[in-house]
Amino acid sequence: MTIDFDKSGGLVPAIAQDADTGAVLMLAWMNREAYEETVRTGRAVYFSRSRNRLWRKGEESGHVQEVREIYLDCDADTILLKVHQIGGAACHEGYQSCFFRRVEGDKLRVVGERLFDPKQVYKK
Amino acid sequence: MTIDFDKSGGLVPAIAQDADTGAVLMLAWMNREAYEETVRTGRAVYFSRSRNRLWRKGEESGHVQEVREIYLDCDADTILLKVHQIGGAACHEGYQSCFFRRVEGDKLRVVGERLFDPKQVYKK
Numbered sequence: 750m751t752i753d754f755d756k757s758g759g760l761v762p763a764i765a766q767d768a769d770t771g772a773v774l775m776l777a778w779m780n781r782e783a784y785e786e787t788v789r790t791g792r793a794v795y796f797s798r799s800r801n802r803l804w805r806k807g808e809e810s811g812h813v814q815e816v817r818e819i820y821l822d823c824d825a826d827t828i829l830l831k832v833h834q835i836g837g838a839a840c841h842e843g844y845q846s847c848f849f850r851r852v853e854g855d856k857l858r859v860v861g862e863r864l865f866d867p868k869q870v871y872k873k
Numbered sequence: 874m875t876i877d878f879d880k881s882g883g884l885v886p887a888i889a890q891d892a893d894t895g896a897v898l899m900l901a902w903m904n905r906e907a908y909e910e911t912v913r914t915g916r917a918v919y920f921s922r923s924r925n926r927l928w929r930k931g932e933e934s935g936h937v938q939e940v941r942e943i944y945l946d947c948d949a950d951t952i953l954l955k956v957h958q959i960g961g962a963a964c965h966e967g968y969q970s971c972f973f974r975r976v977e978g979d980k981l982r983v984v985g986e987r988l989f990d991p992k993q994v995y996k997k
Contacts, residue, residue: 762886762900771895776886776951788976820972821981823964827900829972840947848944848953852912857945 753826754781760796761826765839768817768831774839775847777804779828791816793830810870812836838864877950878905884920885950889963892941892955898963899971901928903952915940917954934994936960962988 754761760778767774777795779787783803786794793814797804807813813835820829840847842863849861878885884902891898901919903911907927910918917938921928931937937959944953964971966987973985 764888764897764900766897773888773890773897773953776888776900776946819976821974821976822900822971823966823968823973824971827971829897842947844947847946847948847951849947850945852943852945 751825752781752784752821752828753824754784756826760798761828763793763795763828763830765793765814765830765832765834767845768833772846773848774814774832774834774845777806784828787816787830788819793832807835810836810841812838812870814839836865841867843867843870875949876905876908876945876952877948878908880950884922885952887917887919887952887954889917889938889954889956889958891969892957896970897972898938898956898958898969901930908952911940911954912943917956931959934960934965936962936994938963960989965991967991967994 752761759780762776763779764776765774778798780796783794783796793806793816795804795806814832816830816832818831838845840849843865844861844863846861849859850857851860876885883904886900887903888900889898902922904920907918907920917930917940919928919930938956940954940956942955962969967989968985968987970985973983974981975984
């Protein structure tokens with residue numbers, strides 16, 4: 750079983766989908782190390798491009814993602830995780846899904862429900 | 874409404890999700906031109922990295938994707954399309970979803986149902 754990490758410079762996109770509702774929660778990136786730790790621990794670990802390091806999802810907020818199933822696409826260069834999102838919100842802005850804005854003409858309309866206030870969760 | 878096409882060298886990932894079932898069908902890439910044509914025509918247009926040109930999904934197979942809704946993520950660098958997949962199969966290998974293989978230990982198990990034989994659809 751070979752994931753093609755080389756195609757995009759060591760990182761492949763990983764989609765997190767809610768295992769129960771089917772909602773697409775977020776897209777992040779994985780390098781080989783992140784993938785292997787995800788498999789080993791059963792919790793989603795990504796690679797943060799902005800921080801240039803492993804990102805154990807929920808390491809700060811406690812909102813970890815328990816991985817139920819892992820799928821690989823036909824080209825072996827995209828990963829799909831079916832997860833249980835602890836806390837209900839995958840997005841750092843407090844929404845269930847990072848895709849909480851719908852394109853309507855030239856505008857974006859917020860359609861997601863905010864589950865928490867980021868200021869209360871990320872104490873910076 | 875600004876999508877950050879510059880962050881990844883002009884291309885952002887676009888997830889296609891079945892609007893009715895919620896199944897994640899595929900992930901492909903869009904540049905600005907692909908996105909604008911998608912919005913204008915209501916059919917998914919991607920940018921093929923391997924062919925280095927616009928890829929009007931279904932242009933060869935007829936299996937176009939009618940776009941019902943478009944969502945943008947919190948960082949404005951990933952697109953989620955809710956689509957109606959003509960022909961039922963998004964994957965060029967004949968499966969509903971490109972994510973037809975589940976990781977089981979060190980192996981991949983095919984869990985999707987094949988809806989068509991690629992040889993019959995892509996006459997090469």
